[in-house]
Amino acid sequence: MLTRALIVVLAILNVGVALWWMLRGEPAAAPPPAPPTGVARLQLLDTPAIAPAPTPAAPAAADAAPAANTPALTDATPEPPKPTAATTPEPAKPVAPAPVAVAPGSARPSETPAAPTPTAPLQCISLGPFADRDTAMAAQGKAGGLVQRSRLREVPKPGASSTYRVMMPAAASREEAQAMVKRIAAAGISDYYIMGQGDDANAIALGQYRNREGAERRMAALSAAGFSARLVGGSEGSAQWWVDAALSGTASPSAARQRTGAAQQRSLECAGLR
Incomplete structure (x- = not known):
């Protein structure tokens, strides 16, 4: 009987211990140790600062004496360096373009070039009639610089058949x-x-x-x-000779007719004059 009683007592104790273990609370975290008085706390730049745990209040009489000789915690913390004139970068200043050298008498780069002068259209005429080939050749030579190019052309006289x-x-x-x-x-x-x-x-x-x-x-x-x-x-006298010419520059048909001694001047298509 005694053995059975001991077994029952041990079972009850085990159940009680199990209930106590399940119902007990989480242990409170121990506070971090307080830093020594007068020593700055080391902090990493990329981690947020952790506020120091409050120290337990001490008797006023005990804190009065060291307060006079010990510097405050905030005074010992190094301050970040202030930017000076030597380290502060200055904004870049715009650089003015170098002046372009311009030769005397030449146009400046900013000036708009003058538009080319349009050339006058080519004008062609026929000068004549001349009685024979030799007379027409002489008239062709007299035209000189008034014409760019010219040729002789023979045509039958009106009413003549040859x-x-x-x-x-x-x-x-x-x-x-x-x-x-x-x-x-x-x-x-x-x-x-x-x-x-x-x-x-x-x-x-x-x-x-x-x-x-x-x-x-x-x-x-x-x-x-x-x-x-x-x-x-x-047959002699059955044909007429003409001088077909392309005028040069600003030469006029009347000036070419007077110089060659032609009796008439007629307009001519320049495409046919080669």
Whole structure:
């Protein structure tokens, strides 16, 4: 019986200890130790300051004596350095642009360049008529600096009918004429035919022209290819000659007409003057 009573007592004690352990409160945190009197507290720059724990009140008589000789806590704390004139950065001052050297007589950079003067449109005229080629060539030379470029042009007189033909002399036979035609064709020259009757039988005609200038160009081309031709037709006084010219600068048509001695002046398309 005694053993059973002891077991019951121990069980009751264990239950009581367990209840006490569960119902007891959290232990209070111990206050941090107070710093020594007269010593500054070390604080980190990037952590908030922790206020010191209040010290227990001491008798007034005990605190009076050391207060006179011990400096206050706030006096011992080092103050942050004040900015001085040497360490304070000054605002940057705008730098004025350096003056640009300008040569005498030249335009300044700020000045607007003058607009180019528009050139006058080209003006072309025909001066004439002249009786023959030599007279027209003399008038062309008299124009001088009044014209930029010029050319001679032959036209039939009103009511006159005259043509120019380029021909090669008559061959001794038809066969010889045909052989010459083959040589002409081999040289790359076209527009030819063999005359079959009359005084010019077996002669080779190489073109018919209304003005002498075209006939002379044809003869020059034949001569360059190695063929000899002659100019047939035309009559003295059946054609007129004109000087086609492009005026230069500010020259006027009347001034060019007076200098060349032309009786008339006519407007001309500059596109046709080359």
